[in-house]
Amino acid sequence: xxxxxxxxxxxxxxxxxxxxxxxxxxxxxxxxxxxxxxxxxxxxxxxxxxxxxxxxxxxxxxxxxxxxxxxxxxxxxxxxxxxxxxxxxxxxxxxxxxxxxxxxxxxxxxxxxxxxxxxxxxxxxxxxxxxxxxxxxxxxxxxxxxxxxxxxxxxxxxxxxxxxxxxxxxxxxxxxxxxxxxxxxxxxxxxxxxxxxxxxxxxxxxxxxxxxxxxxxxxxxxxxxxxxxxxxxxxxxxxxxxxxxxxxxxxxxxxxxx
Numbered sequence: 001x002x003x004x005x006x007x008x009x010x011x012x013x014x015x016x017x018x019x020x021x022x023x024x025x026x027x028x029x030x031x032x033x034x035x036x037x038x039x040x041x042x043x044x045x046x047x048x049x050x051x052x053x054x055x056x057x058x059x060x061x062x063x064x065x066x067x068x069x070x071x072x073x074x075x076x077x078x079x080x081x082x083x084x085x086x087x088x089x090x091x092x093x094x095x096x097x098x099x100x101x102x103x104x105x106x107x108x109x110x111x112x113x114x115x116x117x118x119x120x121x122x123x124x125x126x127x128x129x130x131x132x133x134x135x136x137x138x139x140x141x142x143x144x145x146x147x148x149x150x151x152x153x154x155x156x157x158x159x160x161x162x163x164x165x166x167x168x169x170x171x172x173x174x175x176x177x178x179x180x181x182x183x184x185x186x187x188x189x190x191x192x193x194x195x196x197x198x199x200x201x202x203x204x205x206x207x208x209x210x211x212x213x214x215x216x217x218x219x220x221x222x223x224x225x226x227x228x229x230x231x232x233x234x235x236x237x238x239x240x241x242x243x244x245x246x247x248x249x250x251x252x253x254x255x256x257x258x
Contacts (some may be wrong), residue, residue: 004111006020006022007021008020008021008100008104010096012031012034012093012098013034014034016030017030017034018030018153019100019104020076021104023078024078024079024104024108025068025076025079025082026076026077026079026100026101027074027075028074028075028077028082028085029073029074029075030075030241031082031085031087031089031093031097033179034093035089035090035092037088037089039074039085042088043067045088048084048085048088052067052081055080055081059078059080061078064156066078066080067081076198079101079104082097082101082141083101086098139184149168165234167232168230168231169231169232169233170229170230170241171194171198171229171231172194173196174197174231174233174236175190175193175194175238182251182252183240183249183252184249184251184252185248185250186247186248187248189234194245196248197236197239198229200238200239200240200242200243201235201236201238201239202229203233203239204238204239204247205231205235
């Protein structure tokens with residue numbers, strides 16, 4: 001590394017992670033060392049190969065310039081790639097690198113616009129939480145794998161396919177599809193609407209003497225998991241009709257309750 005280049009020296013668990021002041025590129029070699037990972041292992045993953053093409057297309061920076069290898073001295077990576085690498089390593093490093101990147105952006109008066117795949121983020125968070133449970137001797141929830149299975153299908157361009165084959169859906173996905181079709185809510189937030197859909201669906205299941213076939217595990221808050229009910233689509237449709245009757249939901253192009 002050339003000492004004449006202005007640097008930010010970020011300390012992570014006793015490891016100094018340099019970041020170039022001019023372009024924000026991170027020196028990824030100490031990042032890997034800090035968590036016992038290998039940069040080369042990451043660059044061989046499908047995650048890396050797909051993501052670097054996305055970043056190249058969105059930023060206009062050629063893929064071969066997003067990574068700058070220095071013979072005998074490791075590699076420098078564009079901030080977007082560094083954040084993704086940190087995410088691949090573990091949740092703590094991911095948070096730290098993103099904070100460093102955000103601080104650098106603020107110093108340059110540049111708004112943050114990092115292209116993050118939200119599904120990949122969910123998968124990474126779930127896997128990080130599972131690793132934390134195992135590391136601390138806690139049991140990973142029995143249905144944990146189902147959540148990752150469903151999300152992985154979503155990441156592959158097949159939204160919750162494994163669940164659809166069993167006609168099982170969760171309220172968040174159901175409501176996102178309805179919003180595309182022009183549905184809106186009178187609740188203060190979309191989150192409240194999703195919770196109320198789940199409550200109504202659970203009530204209908206009880207009325208019909210049915211039980212939820214399976215639950216998914218998802219991130220709730222920062223470090224705990226919560227059950228998420230899975231329901232047949234028809235049950236969620238009936239739940240929506242009940243919320244319409246209570247004037248809590250409506251469709252933009254139709255009269256209330258229609």
